[in-house]
Amino acid sequence: MIHVGINGYGTIGKRVAAAVDAQPDMTVVGVSKRSLDHEAAAAVDRGFDLYVPDTAADDSGGSCDISLTGSTTALIAESDIIVDATPAGVGADNAEQYAQTDTAVVFQGGEASTVAPTSFCARANYAETVGQAATRVVSCNTTGLARLISPLDEQFGVASVDCTLIRRGGDPTQSNRGPINDIVPDPVTVPSHHAADLQTVLPSIDVMTKGVTVPATLMHVHSLTVCLASAPSVDAVHDCLREERRIELVMSAYGQDTCADLRESAYDQDRHRGDVWENCVWSESIAVDGRSLSLLQAIHQQADVIPENIDAIRALAAADDAETSRQITNDALGVGLTGSLA
Template sequence: MIRIGVNGYGVIGRRIADAIRLQPDMELTGIVKVKADYKATLALTKGYDLYSADKSGQDSFREKGLAISGSLTDLVPKVDIMIDASPADVGAANKSVYEGFHKPAIFQGGEDHDIAGISFVAQCNYDKAKGHSSTRVVSCNTTALCRVLGSIDESIGISRGRVVLTRRAADPDEPSKGPIDAVVLDPVNIPSHHGPDVNTVLPGVKITTMAMKVPTTHMHLHTVILTLEDPNASEETITQKLEETTRVLLVNGKDGLKSTAHLVDLGRELGRPRGDIYEAIVWKDSICVDEQEVSFFMAVHQEAIVIPENVDAIRAMLGTKSRDESIAITNNTLGIDK
């Protein structure tokens, strides 16, 4: 069994911890929390061993009657690998702790590519992570773009990609970031960071991205326009390829799925934990090909899409399973159909 510690128990960390618990070849050794809040109580309720970020913080947990097993430096020696799900830019400070105990670590997309030297999307570059001491799972938007563009480029070829990202302004548990009554350019300059981030995984794809924030917590929405290399590509061939691509879900507006709110409801009705949708979601009836150019809409559940990548990154770094084996196990345990 692979022993894993998760540093950070917020939006992503909680989901990673739950996903690890479902894996037949992994065990969750402990989770690290900064605050002794309701999330810490829930972690203990689930049977997770709780650690504080530092030794000085342990008293705050004990004062609230929460069982604390130690601090981060007590957890790291017990594990085979750490997953850092702490807030953006905090992971860089934690890296020295993991290195001090000679433990490999997985970081999230809020960190720069340089923190690990490899950025990871399972179906695109799984084998490159093997043996690395650090790996960075890219952000939610980059994960979705890599899955979809990587599949199309591999089979049909992309000569140029252009993507407009309409981003949610905040996660549901971040009321301090809103409300806002504006559409905020994020950033004003072009390209946004998403295109260069895609190129850390898919260096051969030419892509320009631009982004804005809107006052919603329900997912991101991408408007994707791709110039194709294959002059014979059609809506049918694009649709067929995406239907065959793992962790890509095609939905149809004719079925009443016409908004991100509908997709959130779909996730709930599918019985997914927290209503999570781990797949990149493409509207099938938006796929349009015109003179070697395909356009479509894609939604990204920012809270969930990177969870299977974190699980697969563990096996990739430690070399315990092949890409296809790991993806199949992770998909099965998380209820992903393909």
């Protein structure tokens, strides 16, 4: 059993904890959270031991009667692997504390790539992280791109990628974010940071990315043009993507017209929190003109990196190879079992 601690219990941390809990070869040591609020209470109700930062007693206000197990320092010491799911930038602040222990660390994509010796996407570069002391799971958007490009590159050869990212403004609970009724170049400079981030896991691919942020909270959408080394048929592209359990071919003709439809589908399947772990590629959007492939895909920003975090834990623990780890993760969570185009 791999003993896993989760430091940070927000959007990503709570999902990683549940996903670790679902694995046959992992156990949750506990979760650490600064604010002793309704989310902390839910963690304890769920059976997770709750730890707090050493400095948190002053911050929590003490108004909640929530049972605490110990300090974050203790959680780190008791864990083989820590998943740092603290807010972007805080992970880098925590890095020194982790480095003084024998506990390996999974950082999130909000950190700079320099936070760890490798950046990680299970489909792109699992082996690089095997046996390392730390890695960084790339962001939701980069994960979505790497998962798509890797099989295309293997099967057809990818010369270059041009992607416009239509980014959600914030997650549903981030009521302090915008925009309202606007379309915002984000960043206004080209290429956006996503291009360099993708190259941390797929260094040989020529990438252009541009980003705009819009008033939506459910998913990101990617508009892609991929220049291939060969000229496959549309059917061959379908077949290639259908092999990938973390890619779902969705269809407008099947009522999957929008991001909201995709999330509704996940709720209808009783998925926890309506999570969509898979890239959702619209089948009707797949177009091939010679060596140029175009398509549209949606990415659930809260969920797609969760299976990657699980695989990153196994890679750090040197427990399995990439394919085995992905299969265990997929089976345990139910990834790619919707069969919407079966």
